Amino acid sequence: MSLNEIHGRLALITGASGGIGATCAHQLAEEGVHLALTYSTNVKSVNELVEDLNSRYAEKNLQISTHQVDVGRPDEIAAMFREIDAQHGHRPDILISNAGHGKRVPNVWDITLEEFDNMLNINLRASFVLVKGVVEHMKAQRWGRIVFMSSIAASGGGINGCHYAASKGGLTGMMKNLSTRLAEYSISVNDVAPAMIGDTGMVPSTTAVPGIASTIPLGRLGTPEETANVVTMLVKTGYMTGQSLLILVPAKSGVIGRLCSDEVIRRPQHLPPHSSSPLTAPTCIKSAFISGKMPKSVSRKSGLAELRACTECRGRVLETEKQVLRDESLLVLRKGKQGLRFRAPNLDAAEVRCTGLLSLLRRLNPDVDIEDALRTIAPDSEYPESVEIPQELEPGSESPGSSHGFEWNEASMARDPADGMVSLPTARAEGYLGNSSGTRLLQTISDLLPENLQEHQGESPARASQAGSPSLLMHFANTAVLDNLVDAYFLWYNCSYPILHETTFREKYRSRQQIHPRSSWHLIFYLVLAIGHWVSTGGSPLSQCSYYMAARSRMSMRMLESGSLVAVQAFLLMGNYLQKRDRPNTGYNYIGIAYRMALGLGLHREPPSGTHDTLLNERRRAVWWVVYCFDSGFSLTTGRPVMASDSFIETRLPLNVDDSNCALDSPLTAPVDRPTTYSAIIAQARLVSIANRIFSEIISCPYRQSFDLKAPRSIDHQLKAWRLSLPSYFTAQDVPTWFRGPRAIVGWKEQNLRMLLWWGSQRLCSVPSEREEAQNMCHFAAVETIQDVTTFCRDFFDTLHTGLSWYATYFLFQASVVLSIHHLRPLPPLDSSLAAVNQELWFSSISRARDCLASLGPTNNAAMRCLAVLDRIRDRSPPGQSAQIREYDSAYQTQEPGGEMADTSLAPLAVDPTLQVFFEDTSWENDLFEGLNGFPSTDEVDLFDYVGNTGHAMP
Template sequence: MPKSVSRKSGLAELRACTECRKRKSKCSGTNPCSYCAKTNKLCVFGPRPSRTPLTRRNLDAAEVRCTGLLSLLRRLNPDVDIEDALRTIAPDYEYPGPVELPQELEPGSESPGSSHGFEWNEASMARDPADGMVSLPTARAEGYLGNSSGTRLLQTISDLLPENHNLQEHQGDSPARASQTGSPSLLMHFANTAVLDNLVDAYFLWYNCSYPILHETTFRDKYRSRQQIHPRSSWHLLFYLVLAIGHWVSTGGSPLSQCSYYMAARSRMSMRMLESGSLVAVEAFLLMGNYLQKRDRPNTGYNYIGIAYRMALGLGLHREPPSDATRNTLLNERRRAVWWVVYCFDSGFSLTTGRPVMASDSFIETRLPLNVDDSNCVLESPLTAPVDRPTTYSAIIAQARLVSIANRIFSEIISCPYRQSFDLKAPRSIDHQLKAWRLSLPSYFTAQDVPTWFRGPRAIVGWKEQNLRMLLWWGSQRLCSAPSEREEAQNMCHFAAVETIQDVTTFCRDFFETLHTGLSWYATYFLFQASVVLSIHHLRPLPALDSSLAAVNQELWFSSISRARDCLASLGPTNNAAMRCLAVLDRIRDRSPPGQPAQIREYDPAYQAQEPGGEIADTCLAPLAVDPTLQVFFEDTSWENDLFEGLNGFPSTDEVDLFDYVGNPGQTMP
């Protein structure tokens, strides 16, 4: 008997709309159907989905395939959260993932517990608002509060206050999900475990030995068991930053926008990180800030270091652990080490940019870390005795003591107003302090027989001391009014520059095989600064009081600049910044005339052409796009065209957007 409904009818063939299929109810077949018309829903008749027959054979094959795909994904990236990755590629598909989320979004901290009760978390929108004036007593961890806070004042009369258990009423949190890096496009970048091992090794061998931000044993333990770490743990941010820095120091790194390790780390950062405070977060901001500075994003890096500094204060890292601590553990020493890295980063950047130094010695009571060997210790271990040999902490101890002198250079010289009366007593006193610092260094800072890994950190500390001496006298010569004092300051500045060039070029020649990208970056940085100081002097020479001494000095300075150029040329094949610095030195030497295209010339040792014209202008026509750490050297110079035009990277910058405080004619750095 023929069917009552013709097969030619499209609606009849589709039988049911998508809404009725979802409800598994009978559909009227009209458009819209009776149910959709009643509920005011969109009625859609789509093609009937093709289905694989539900047989045991098909089910077994599907299970085997799923198991194989899961195994492949975990092998490509042990850290991937597969459920989050599925949501990323199919956001409209209702994937039946786990319903309950962990209450803590920041596991994986270095510390086994709270950082002496000073860690905080203000991420929950449901929690009672915190006291913005920090004047109310609190039972929960709200960060470090100093003696001037209202909370601390109230604690002095706490025995007179009535107990009020309702004052701080804890409510359950409903933390939002943190952004993840489960995008399948990133998975292939983390496929080779051997590659990851090499990058982690490179980080600890060539970076962490200068700035011991991470405890190697703790990190490697977590790295080996990273498959068990929750994908939302903040440890993964540290992991990606370690890979990014390891990749940079070992290979020079791909362009920042193409570095998968950096992009993975960047995607892990969010505003939620600022709503809580932990030692891990401080470490992450430090690593990100210093990495970006070295990847030609100095202003962005400066901002990250500022966040690390503020968070470190919130954790009380600038204070010694509470006196009621039962024992001095390695965790306490790790807090000290991280604080002094924050201190060095903030002060060093501020000195060379002319921006105010935030870290003041007046409120710091945290003692310097000890020169301990913690390679076989865990964070809960009692602190071992110091050793008389290079350790991971040796360089940062010396550098922290040096930075304390650097702060004096900033406050008494760099930020000193031009109109203020000035004599050479202050710079002479500071110069004597620098010499005393060098003489007080342990013997392994001058010994020939030291571990290969320590040669780089030791050299960087020495170069920084010479650079500080150069900055000291560079700033002093601008403040001197008497010609004799100005000439003395100028000579001292130039001799410091010559000494810097001598030491850096000698190291690069004698230990060329140890010149990884990180060390080459510092060599380029200090060589270029010293060369600029000498080069600028010869473009605007002052009458010398002693002509015979001036002739000798001129020959010494010219030979030093030539030596620096040769060294930069040798670094150029693996260091683009060195080639850009050579181009700028060419432009300074040639005093490029107006309108000449600013092209980057390849270094030619035989090139001696001196183009006519191009005298220095009397007034600055436009601000220079110079790296902020070089700003101080070009404040009093004027050029008819930008020396740094066309240079995307140090000694220029490679920021995504311009910063208002860079090259602003209306704002003069002190």
């Protein structure tokens, strides 16, 4: 490869989602350069860029990766380099440090120390960190190209403030030093200093473009392509180093544009063509700064000619002033220390109004960043997509203060999501997960399967495509769409968790145009739309769900400064929705806030005696028990301690009333003997009370020498009594279609609790006979779960909406994993006659579970992920067992409704971004779940640890 050949090299371009960065990506791709592109927030633009590059340059077989990075954070840059190493095999050969920050604060007294540090972190320190990340690779190969994106402000100009000028000036100084230090390794270092480039945000307002263009002899702004041309030239010219190239057309003589002035001055149309701007004389020095020449009138060799020039300038000013004053309605000419300026008569009023609005905004929300808020409102027209916007400080995955690696961050909409069921491990820290989570079950399986040194070729799906799907179209004005989503919420979600009173909500929904824009009702409304959209369609990706993003934008810290039933409802809806959308830790936090706020509102206490009992009181009871169930259920799912306690709860369970035609202030009606929206939550609340006991007495109980089955038998008896005490409509065939789903979920939860009860008990048993009894009870509970879930999915397939499918997948997968553990680690049975029966049940149950997951897969990505794990368990099982499973697969293979055979291949998984963690390298060698090193991956206390090869493992 020649000294200046760049084909096949790897270039890292920061701030590549638009503007100059995206244009550089296009030019280098055309040269056959592989790309690593970074962005801060605009995932849609960078995905569209990658799609365009792959389409235009398909014949070049480019390797293109994208990385979300806040360049102001060195830990994120380090994580980015690890991703580049994994995806490209080596560090970049070319570095184009383009990302920057240009918040305009022109006056030094307005620049805070925090803003100063932030500016230097992003514009200067980030380039230093990036260079350190690539320079060793460049030195080793004795070839490299480094290009910084500087600015004319490096020479002291610009309008963004002294902190911006300092950051760019420091960048140029660093470039000069590095160019001399690295030249011996054939590494060139240069910077490009563009000025007045269009489509980049250098011009904060499109209305200012004509005025600025009029000051430039070419009559236009520069383009990103022209800047990228210079960058490409530097990359292809190794003999040029240590140069700062200013991309600028000198301004017309005597005219000052945005570069050095606070205002854009437009020539009045009525002025004669030969007349000059009234700024000519007062701003000669500024004009010279732009043109690069100092006027003679201020040189050391001044004379009559120079003085004459200034006199002529003054004359033109006076002449122009006379003409301007003839039309006071157009412009007002002001004279001050800085010279003469044209001002429109309405400009003063606009400035006063703007100042008042800014003061009002800061009074309403002292923490608001107005510049960032404006970017959110009009990102396309006002601000560049290539400029990296610094993010708030977040707990880093490699923070020295991390507590056993349990820190987590789900704020990014672009990063791969976690698993909301907490059944599949992930490749990064996602918070503490305990013994009852599905992740721990998979860790147990990890030690039970034989090592397989021969990996199947092509088994790992390719890394998920970075190209995003089109954004969900917002139809807030389409009544038909909104009606359908509201109907879906109340038909398929609220009947299980009656957080909202349907009659009250629909009344407000019909008159929503009259509700004040700041009303908290709008937050509830958007959450109803988001959940309705999810249960009815599966939902678009979370980052593209307009309804969720609208709800998210309505939430703020101020919600925690007051307490209300509406706020509790909002946190409940948001928390449960985010869990279902694979943001479990964020959802966990929202549920915790709802729980604390509910306590603060006294929802756990009955109204004072003598209070007239209305439907509003019953609604408060219903919301409390939903909080109780969510908090307990979420804790059991994640294996985290249960916070709710029955000891202080005074609120009674809600009555099974039909409130469909009642107002909130109406007297409480008598309960009915038929399904209502309260039926499922009443049964579930009673069940959760038993679940809390299972968690505290069995699952989280440390291993001890003496343990008998008295406690689990007592709890098992409670579960049976609970089931027998359910109203008849929980077992009747003739029930409303809408109630089949809530009833099934409650039943599956009871079976899952029985399974976990005996699963936790068997590890505590020291007597072989009791251990075998616990194992058999756990085994049969898992078999019953699989039978009930698969039967329901077969008989009522048409009623399986996304929410119901989510629960079916969760309970089905956990039961299948528990069965696999039993039969991958068999114990010599005390009663040999049961061995064959158990083996038969295992094979048939696993086959039924796999077929059911395959039927759910087309509309449920989680089902396909779980099916992939079961397939890998089957493929890595001991040879005899694996063959038997395959025989049962062919014998019990079911068909999806419609007659087509379920597709259980791994092919569709390649487009599922959450599956990439299955196949990434980890420290677990020769393990079935290579890449599934999930929770807890490091220092969890032994008392919580009962996977294989520990002191408390099951025999």
